[in-house]
Amino acid sequence: MPAPSLIRNFSIIAHIDHGKSTLADQFLLQTGTITRRDFRDQLLDDMDLERERGITIQMHPVTIYHKHTDGQTYELNLIDTPGHVDFSYEVSRSLAACEGAILLVDAFQGVQAQTVANAFLALENNLAIVPVLNKIDIATARPDAVMAEMETALGIKPEQCLRASGKTGLGVPDVLGAIIERIPAPPGDPIAPLKALIYNCHFDTYKGVVVYIRVMEGSVKLGSKIKLMRGNQEFSVIEIGQFRPGMVPCQELTTGQVGYFTAQIKIIQDVHIGDTVTDLVNPATTPLPGYKEPQPMVYSGLFPTDNEDFEDLREALGKLRLNDSSFTFIPEVSDGLGFGFRCGFLGMLHREIIGQRLERDCDLDLVHTAPNVTYQILKTDGTVIVVNSPADVPDGGQVDEFREPIVRISFLVPSKHIGDIMSLAAERRGEYIRTEYLSPERAIIVYDLPLADMIFDMYDKLKSFTHGYGTMDYELKEFRPADLVRLDVLVHHNRVDALSVIVHRSQADRRGRSLIAKLRKEIGRHMFEVALQAAIGSRVIARETIAAKKKDVTAKCYGGDITRKRKLWAKQAAGKKRMKQVGQVEIPQEAFLAVLQSDD
Amino acid sequence: MIELSEMKEPAPVNSIFIGGGTPTYLPPLILKRLLQAINEWLPLGSAGEFSVEATPESVSDETIDVLADHGVNRVSLGVQSFQKESLVQLDRIHGPQHVIPALERVRRRIANVSLDLIFGVPDQSLADWERDLENAISLAPEHISTYGLTYEKGTPMWKRREKGLIMAVPEEAELDMYLASIDRLSNSDYQQYEISNFAKRDRRCRHNEVYWANDAYFGFGVGAARYVQGKRELNCRNTADYIKRIMDGREATTQSEALNAEDSARETLAIQLRRTDGIDRLQFLERTGFAYDGLVKSRPNVLLAEQLIADDGRRVSLTRRGYCVADAIVSKLAFG
Numbered sequence: 001m002p003a004p005s006l007i008r009n010f011s012i013i014a015h016i017d018h019g020k021s022t023l024a025d026q027f028l029l030q031t032g033t034i035t036r037r038d039f040r041d042q043l044l045d046d047m048d049l050e051r052e053r054g055i056t057i058q059m060h061p062v063t064i065y066h067k068h069t070d071g072q073t074y075e076l077n078l079i080d081t082p083g084h085v086d087f088s089y090e091v092s093r094s095l096a097a098c099e100g101a102i103l104l105v106d107a108f109q110g111v112q113a114q115t116v117a118n119a120f121l122a123l124e125n126n127l128a129i130v131p132v133l134n135k136i137d138i139a140t141a142r143p144d145a146v147m148a149e150m151e152t153a154l155g156i157k158p159e160q161c162l163r164a165s166g167k168t169g170l171g172v173p174d175v176l177g178a179i180i181e182r183i184p185a186p187p188g189d190p191i192a193p194l195k196a197l198i199y200n201c202h203f204d205t206y207k208g209v210v211v212y213i214r215v216m217e218g219s220v221k222l223g224s225k226i227k228l229m230r231g232n233q234e235f236s237v238i239e240i241g242q243f244r245p246g247m248v249p250c251q252e253l254t255t256g257q258v259g260y261f262t263a264q265i266k267i268i269q270d271v272h273i274g275d276t277v278t279d280l281v282n283p284a285t286t287p288l289p290g291y292k293e294p295q296p297m298v299y300s301g302l303f304p305t306d307n308e309d310f311e312d313l314r315e316a317l318g319k320l321r322l323n324d325s326s327f328t329f330i331p332e333v334s335d336g337l338g339f340g341f342r343c344g345f346l347g348m349l350h351r352e353i354i355g356q357r358l359e360r361d362c363d364l365d366l367v368h369t370a371p372n373v374t375y376q377i378l379k380t381d382g383t384v385i386v387v388n389s390p391a392d393v394p395d396g397g398q399v400d401e402f403r404e405p406i407v408r409i410s411f412l413v414p415s416k417h418i419g420d421i422m423s424l425a426a427e428r429r430g431e432y433i434r435t436e437y438l439s440p441e442r443a444i445i446v447y448d449l450p451l452a453d454m455i456f457d458m459y460d461k462l463k464s465f466t467h468g469y470g471t472m473d474y475e476l477k478e479f480r481p482a483d484l485v486r487l488d489v490l491v492h493h494n495r496v497d498a499l500s501v502i503v504h505r506s507q508a509d510r511r512g513r514s515l516i517a518k519l520r521k522e523i524g525r526h527m528f529e530v531a532l533q534a535a536i537g538s539r540v541i542a543r544e545t546i547a548a549k550k551k552d553v554t555a556k557c558y559g560g561d562i563t564r565k566r567k568l569w570a571k572q573a574a575g576k577k578r579m580k581q582v583g584q585v586e587i588p589q590e591a592f593l594a595v596l597q598s599d600d
Numbered sequence: 601m602i603e604l605s606e607m608k609e610p611a612p613v614n615s616i617f618i619g620g621g622t623p624t625y626l627p628p629l630i631l632k633r634l635l636q637a638i639n640e641w642l643p644l645g646s647a648g649e650f651s652v653e654a655t656p657e658s659v660s661d662e663t664i665d666v667l668a669d670h671g672v673n674r675v676s677l678g679v680q681s682f683q684k685e686s687l688v689q690l691d692r693i694h695g696p697q698h699v700i701p702a703l704e705r706v707r708r709r710i711a712n713v714s715l716d717l718i719f720g721v722p723d724q725s726l727a728d729w730e731r732d733l734e735n736a737i738s739l740a741p742e743h744i745s746t747y748g749l750t751y752e753k754g755t756p757m758w759k760r761r762e763k764g765l766i767m768a769v770p771e772e773a774e775l776d777m778y779l780a781s782i783d784r785l786s787n788s789d790y791q792q793y794e795i796s797n798f799a800k801r802d803r804r805c806r807h808n809e810v811y812w813a814n815d816a817y818f819g820f821g822v823g824a825a826r827y828v829q830g831k832r833e834l835n836c837r838n839t840a841d842y843i844k845r846i847m848d849g850r851e852a853t854t855q856s857e858a859l860n861a862e863d864s865a866r867e868t869l870a871i872q873l874r875r876t877d878g879i880d881r882l883q884f885l886e887r888t889g890f891a892y893d894g895l896v897k898s899r900p901n902v903l904l905a906e907q908l909i910a911d912d913g914r915r916v917s918l919t920r921r922g923y924c925v926a927d928a929i930v931s932k933l934a935f936g
Contacts, residue, residue, distance in 0.1 A: 528906045553925065557795070559826070559873055573931060
C-alpha cells in the first residue's frame with residue numbers, strides 16, 4: 001500500500017476538443033500503464049457514441065504509476081471529466097474526489113466558456129490547478145496570447161503554465177512531474193474509521209453493481225463488512241481493485257486511493273452517488289458531505305410508435321438508467337400518443353444521446369416530443385405545482401402566476417461577434433448583465449435568460465454566428481414569473497397534447513402560425529380534408545387546411561398486378577405503423593420534431 | 601405451347617384471354633398452332649368466353665378468320681385514342697384512320713368487341729377526352745375500358761417524362777377525365793363494373809371477373825401470372841431467359857408464394873373492392889373463411905363518414921368519390 005504522501009489524485013478539466021482524452025492517452029503510454037501494442041485512440045472513451053462524437057460523457061478513472069525525479073514511485077489516479085456543457089454536474093462529481101486538476105487549454109483556440117466555468121468549479125472545491133497549454137506543436141499555436149487570456153480570465157500567471165502536446169507526447173513528463181509537485185498529497189488518517197466517497201458506479205451483469213470509490217480515511221479490505229451510510233445497508237466486499245485501466249483486483253484500498261469494489265449489490269438504486277462507505281464494525285460517525293442530486297433541466301416525452309413496445313421501452317430505459325442516474329423517467333399517457341414516458345435530461349445533448357441509444361441499441365421506434373423545461377405554477381388556490389409537461393398546465397382560470405427557470409449564461413466570443421450575440425440574446429428575452437474583455441479580440445458576455453429560450457438551438461446559433469469560435473456555459477439561477485401560455489395544436493379538431501408547447505404570450509401568435517405551417521408540410525394528404533389549428537384555450541390563433549387527396553387509383557389490376565399491388569399496400573400499411581394515429585389522422589414522427597425547429 | 605403441353609392433362613376452363621403483347625402480330629400459321637394447342641390443353645366450356653387482344657393496325661381478315669375458326673369469341677381492341685396527337689405521344693403505330701376498318705373486320709366474324717382507351721395523355725384536354733369517349737360510344741362496342749395513363753419505369757414515355765420532354769397532366773385534370781368517363785358511359789348504356797371497366801348489359805368481361813373475384817386462373821408465357829390452388833406464381837419476364845428455360849425443360853416460374861388464409865382474405869378484400877359489386881359479406885365469409893367486419897375493424901367508419909364507401913348492411917362498395925382514391929381506401933381497409 002502506498003503511503004498517502006505517494007498518492008496524487010487529479011482530474012483534467014478542459015473544453016470539448018481541447019485534447020483531454022489524447023493527453024490522458026499519453027499518460028498511459030509514457031508511464032507504461034499500457035503498451036503501444038494494446039493502445040487505441042482515446043482509450044478512456046469506451047462507449048461507441050463517445051468515440052464517434054469525440055466527446056466524453058461518463059467518467060473513466062485510471063490508476064498509473066510514475067517514477068519521479070526524486071526516485072520515488074507515485075500512484076497517480078486520474079478521474080476523467082466530461083467536456084460538454086450539459087454535463088457540468090458530472091464534472092463536479094469528479095472534482096470532489098481529487099486534490100488537483102490539470103486545466104488544459106488549446107494553445108490555438110484559447111480560453112473557452114467551459115474552461116472558465118470548470119476552472120472556477122475547481123477553485124471552489126479548493127483544488128490545486130496545473131495549467132497546461134496543449135497542442136503546442138501545431139503551427140497556429142499562439143501560446144503567449146492564450147496565456148494572457150488565462151491571466152485575465154482566471155488569474156493564472158504565465159510562468160505557471162506548462163506546454164505540452166498530447167499528440168506527440170512533448171512536455172508530458174513535465175506535466176506528470178507537476179502533478180506530483182504541485183498537487184497536494186491526499187489528507188486523511190489511514191487508521192481512522194473508513195470513510196470512502198462513492199463518486200460513480202456501473203452495473204455489471206456478472207458482478208452486480210461496481211461501486212467507484214475514493215477512500216478519504218481509513219481503509220477497506222477484501223472481505224470487509226461495510227455499510228452504505230445513507231440507506232444503512234450492509235454488504236461484504238467480494239472484490240476490490242483499481243482501474244489500470246481495466247479492473248484489476250487487489251487486497252486493500254487505503255486512504256487517498258481510488259478504485260472500485262463489488263459486494264453483490266443487485267439493485268443499482270441501492271447505491272447513491274455521493275454516499276459514504278464506512279466500516280460495519282467500526283463506523284465513522286458523520287458521513288462525507290456528498291453531492292446534490294442532479295436536476296434534469298429538459299423534459300420530453302418518449303413514446304413507442306407502436307404501443308405494444310411500451311414494456312420494451314420501460315425495460316430499455318431501466319437498463320440505461322443503470323449507468324446514468326442523471327436522467328429520470330416516469331410513465332405518461334398522452335391522448336394522442338398513448339402510453340409513453342416523460343423523461344428528464346441534463347440538457348439537449350444528453351436527450352439526444354439517450355434517444356439514440358434507445359433507438360440504436362434497443363431497436364425501438366420512438367416519437368420524441370418537443371423538449372420543455374420545468375415550470376412552477378402558483379394556482380389561484382395558493383398552491384404551487386411543478387409542471388414538467390405542457391399537458392399538465394391547468395386551465396387559464398386556475399393559474400395565478402406562471403414561473404419559468406432563468407439561467408445565467410456566459411458567452412465567450414470573438415469581439416466582432418458581440419453584436420450578433422447581443423441581438424440573439426435580446427430576441428430570446430435575455431437580460432443583459434455584463435461584458436468582460438479577455439483581450440481586445442475576445443470577450444465574455446453574460447445574460448440572464450429563460451432556459452426555455454436557450455435549450456432549443458442557442459448552442460447551434462452561437463456556433464453558426466461565430467463560425468465555431470464562440471462557446472457558452474450556463475447555470476440555473478432562479479424561477480421568475482412570466483406571461484406564459486400553453487399553445488395547443490388541434491389536428492382535425494382533436495387536441496394533440498404531445499404537440500402543445502408553453503410559450504411567452506408575446507410570441508404565441510408567431511409560434512402558432514409557424515408551427516401550423518410546419519405541420520402542414522409534414523402531415524400527408526388524407527382521403528379527407530384535415531384542419532390544423534393552433535389555439536390558446538378556446539381562442540384559435542392560426543389555422544391551415546391540408547386538402548384531401550383527390551386521386552389515388554391504379555387503373556389496371558389484372559393477374560400479374562395483384563401480387564405487386566398487395567405488396568405495395570402491405571408496405572404502405574407498414575409505413576403507417578411508424579406514424580402515430582391521432583383520431584383519423586396519421587402523423588409522422590417528423591411532425592413532432594417540427595415543434596422543435598426554430599422559426600426561420 | 602411447350603409450357604402448355606407440360607400440363608399433365610387437359611384442364612377445362614370457362615374463359616381464356618390471350619393478351620399482354622399483341623397476339624395478332626403472329627403470322628396466321630403460327631397463331632393457328634398456338635390456338636390449336638390452347639384448345640387441346642384448355643378446352644373451353646360451351647358458354648365460355650375466349651378473348652384475344654388486338655391492335656387496330658394488326659387486324660387482317662385472315663387473322664380474324666383464324667381467331668374465329670378456333671373459337672375466339674371476343675376481341676379487345678387497343679384503340680387508346682381517336683386523336684393523332686395522343687397516339688403519337690403513346691408511341692402507337694396506328695392512326696385514327698385504322699380504327700373503324702379494324703372494327704369492321706373484327707365484327708365480320710366476332711360480335712363481341714371491347715375498346716381500350718387511355719386518358720391523361722400529355723397535352724390532352726378534357727374536351728379531347730370527351731371526344732374520344734363520344735367516338736367510342738358511337739361505335740357501340742359491347743365493352744369499354746378506360747385507363748388513366750401510368751408511366752411504367754423504363755418505358756420510352758417514362759424516360760421522356762424524366763428528361764422533362766413531356767409533362768404529366770395535372771392531377772385535377774386527370775380526375776375530371778376519369779369522372780367524365782364514368783358520367784358519359786353510364787349515360788349511354790354502359791354500366792361500370794370495375795374501376796376502369798364498363799360494359800353493356802351481360803357483356804362484362806368474364807375473364808376479368810375471375811381476377812377481381814380473386815378466383816383461380818392459369819397463366820402461360822413470358823411474365824405470365826397464375827393463381828392455382830392458392831399459390832401465386834409468376835413466370836420470368838425476360839423473353840430470352842424464358843425460351844432458354846423452356847428449351848432446357850426447366851420451369852418458367854421464377855416467383856411463387858402461397859399466402860396464409862388471412863393474407864389471402866385481405867388480398868381478396870382488396871381486389872374485390874375494386875368492383876362496383878364490392879364485397880358481399882356472406883360470399884366473402886364463405887369464400888375466405890374470414891368475416892369482413894373482423895378484418896377491417898373500425899377502419900371503415902371514417903370512410904363511411906366521408907362517403908368514400910357505401911354499406912347497405914350486406915354489401916360494401918366504393919362510391920363515385922371513392923373510386924378516385926381507391927388505392928388509398930383499399931390499402932387502409934384491407935391492410936390498416
